[in-house]
Amino acid sequence: MAVETTPLLDPYRFCPRCGSERFVGNNAQSKRCLSCGLEYYVNPRAAVVALITDEAGNILVCRRAKEPAQGTLDLPGGFTDLNETAEEAVAREVLEETSLTVTRCRYLFSLQNRYLYSGVVIPTMDLFFACEVADFSPLSAHDDVAAVRFLPRAEIKPELFGLASVRKGIARILEENF
Numbered sequence: 001m002a003v004e005t006t007p008l009l010d011p012y013r014f015c016p017r018c019g020s021e022r023f024v025g026n027n028a029q030s031k032r033c034l035s036c037g038l039e040y041y042v043n044p045r046a047a048v049v050a051l052i053t054d055e056a057g058n059i060l061v062c063r064r065a066k067e068p069a070q071g072t073l074d075l076p077g078g079f080t081d082l083n084e085t086a087e088e089a090v091a092r093e094v095l096e097e098t099s100l101t102v103t104r105c106r107y108l109f110s111l112q113n114r115y116l117y118s119g120v121v122i123p124t125m126d127l128f129f130a131c132e133v134a135d136f137s138p139l140s141a142h143d144d145v146a147a148v149r150f151l152p153r154a155e156i157k158p159e160l161f162g163l164a165s166v167r168k169g170i171a172r173i174l175e176e177n178f
């Protein structure tokens with residue numbers, strides 16, 4: 001008997017293992033294949049966000065080059081790859097997007113998000129890290145970042161950040177003075 005599942009599973013109509021159409025609700029977060037028995041869960045994907053501050057406490061802010069939320073403000077970050085830790089992922093994303101090398105990072109907090117990618121809503125678990133950088137001289141914008149600069153905390157408005165979790169995260173960073 002089919003049960004009600006999260007709409008996040010709606011785009012997945014066929015069993016990803018055997019291709020059967022007999023792919024039905026199993027519980028709120030999973031579907032089950034009646035042909036081969038596969039149980040397929042939808043879980044948040046891990047993503048990382050970097051808080052980088054200079055000696056004066058200004059925060060490194062990016063402008064998004066691509067959709068979703070193209071042109072809005074953002075913090076460096078992205079999805080974790082296979083076979084890397086969250087700490088490795090945040091250092092890799094910071095290097096790819098800003099050319100800066102992270103020397104140390106410290107976990108701050110996590111926030112859930114929904115991210116529209118290639119027409120599918122992907123649930124994410126965004127892990128925020130405070131990252132230390134020894135040398136800011138290589139700073140430049142690359143990858144999915146159009147521009148990057150340090151902004152004084154007093155000039156940062158959370159509503160200018162396009163991604164919901166980063167908007168909430170930057171508000172919390174300012175509020176709690178991380």
Ligand SMILES: [Zn+2]
Pocket residue numbers: 015016017018019020033034035036037038
């Ligand atoms: Zn199957």
